[in-house]
Amino acid sequence: MTSVVSEPSVAPLSSSRPVGDGPVYGHQRPRVLxxxxxxxxxxxxxxxxxxxxxxxxxDPWQQFVLEEGMGEKTDGNWASPEVAVNVPRQNGKGGIIEARELWGLFIGGEQLILHSAHEFKTAKNAFKRIERLIRGCPDLHKRVKRYWQTVGEEGIELHTGQLLRFIARSGGSGRGFTADCIVLDEDMILGDDAMAALAPTLAAVANPQTWYLGSAGIGHQSVQLGRLRRRALAALETGVPDPTLAYFEWSINEHRDECGPQCQEHDEVVAAESVLKANPAIGYRLTLEKCANERLTLGDTLFGRERLGVGDYPSDSADTWQVIGEDAWRALADAASRPDDPVAFAIDTTPERSHSAIGVAGASGAAVHVEVVDHQPGTGWVVERAVELDGRHSPRCWVVDEGGPAGSLIPDLRKAGLLVVSPKTRQIAQACGQFYDAAAEQAIVHIDNAPLAAALAGAQQRPLGDAWAWARRGVSVDISPLVAVTLAKWGLEAELDEDEPGDVMNSVW
Structure with a gap:
């Protein structure tokens, strides 16, 4: 029979109502379970x-996840070999990770636990957090043989041989290991290459478990999270449980365009109850007031994703990577590549102005190196960052499509002293064709930027006269990184003495 976490007196598990005169608490049960x-x-x-x-x-919600996720069948094996926790940031998923890893290391007898994060700094911070917990508990600390501090090889080894290793994800990280448990932090940035390296590490283990933890999907980088979520939703829709997956998602069910004013089925982004539904840490380490201020800073769209769990999840359908194939693009990657001077920079912004990207291009031997230098929300940061890059690199030029969303930045860029070139419509088509041809001829090299790969996965072609230009496959796709590097490559050979204004027709990407 399923065991239930006891309810502490300070906060009911299934309610966000205040207890007595105390604070309001977030929902301790997930909307999607x-x-x-x-x-x-x-x-x-x-x-x-x-x-x-x-x-x-x-917190009670963290206890609930561990109780359900670590359920055991009659044969002693895990009832859920896969556990996924999808919760907005700063709610405390790290506490779940630490408790699970401490158990595996000191009680469960797991010989190897692999903790994987998208970025090295995140993996290192996780190591430091659990190291402090262990050092602060004499009974646990005395069982440690060694704290591995070598950069990139952080870990905790016990006298009895158990090992907890921390690694940053890459196409090859994790290969060669045989792990009892894998913890995949930041699973909203988890694709096929990383899974191909890590998943086989469990194959030779009798009773392995994989934990996926992160926040709402961010588009094409959330490949594995999208699969997990589809499996959970399918189980709920059909009433047939997934035999291996326990899935917990704190989020809202946002209103649709077709919703009427009296709709009770969906949630308002602006409602306090929505924040409580998506954030179980309200009343513990988050407050409604801080979240309200966060919304003013982020705006409704980003607030919906970052605080309310409204994610963008890719599909596994064959309509991705329509223009340049994924294998062909990955084959051009070279982590050690660097562009030679002079370089050219370019800027692009999404039509909704939700994100902007700065790309760079420069010669790298016989090829052209392209790279996304920066990719951030909004546009307010772009000019200042461009000025910084211009002073550091003295580029050949800056390329901005005058008729595109980033065109509004051109006056400020020129006022700051940057040499800005704006391509005409035919030149935009030429830039796209040149980029495509260079990729086909293996004359491009890149460092496998995730934003650029995500943009290519979601890009398609749109007619532009007798040629074509980049287009988005859907409104959720952000191709600004791809447009930026395409224009930057064109800028390496652009005529710098042209003083004609860019053609604003047909220049919406």
């Missing part, structure tokens, strides 16, 4: 108790 079914027992409470011994006291 799909688990394989009942289980005989759970190691979750052991993990909760061990974490408390180390000074980590978990």
């Amino acid at each position: 799909a688990v394989p079914g009942t289980f005989l027992s759970s190691a979750g409470q052991e993990a909760v108790d061990l974490a408390a011994r180390a000074g980590l006291r978990l």
Whole structure:
């Protein structure tokens, strides 16, 4: 029978109502919950108790995830070999990770636990956090043989041989290991290459478990998270549990365009109840007031994703990578590549002005190196960053499509002293054709920027006279990184003495 976490007196698990005159709490149960079914027992409470011994006291929702995710069948194997936790940032998913890893290291007897994050700094921070917990608990610290501090090889090894390793994801990281448990942090940036390297590490283990933890999907980088979510939703829709997956998602069900004013089925981005529904840490480490201020800073779209769990999840359909194939693009990657001077920079912005990108191009041997230098929300940061880059690199030129969304930045860029070139419509078509041909002829090299790969995966062609230009496959696709590097490559050979204004017709990407 399923074990239930006891309800502490300070906050009901299934309610956000205040207890007495106390604060309001976020929902302690997820909006989307799909688990394989009942289980005989759970190691979750052991993990909760061990974490408390180390000074980590978990919220009710964190305890609930561990109790359900660490359920055991009658044969002692995990009821859920895969556990996915999708919750907005700063709610405390790190506490779940630490409790699960402490259990595996000190109680579960797992010989190797791999903790993988998208970025090296995130993996290193996770190592430091759990190291502090262990060092602060004498009973645990005395069992440690060594804290591995070597950069890129951080880990904790016990006298009995158990090892917890921290690695940053890449196409090859994790290969050669045999792990009992894999923890995949930042799973909203998790694609096929990383999974291909990590998933086989579990193949030779009798009772492995994989934990996926992150926040709402961000588009084509969220390949694996999209798959997990589709499996969970399919289980809920059909009533047939997924046999291996426990999925927990704190999010809102945002209003649709067709919703009427009296719609009760969906949630308002501006409503406090929406924040409570998506953020179980309200009342613990987050407050409604801070979240309200966050919305003023981010705007409704980004607030919906970052705080309310409204994600963008890619599909596995064959309509991705329509123009340049993924294998062909990945084959051009060279992590050590650097562009030679003089370089050319370019700027592009999405039609909704939600994101902007700065791209650079420069010769690299017989090829052209292209790279996304910066890709951030909004446009307010672009001019200042461009001035900084211009002073550091003295580029040949800056390329901005005058008729595109970034065209509004041209006066400020020129006022700041930057040499801006704006292509005409025919030149935009030429730039796209030249980029395509260079990729086909292996005359492009890149460092495998995730934003650029995501843009290529979601890009398609649109007619432009007798030629074509880049277009988005859907409104959720951001191809500004691709447009920026395409224009930057064109800028390497652009005529710098042209003083004609750019053609504004047909220049919306």
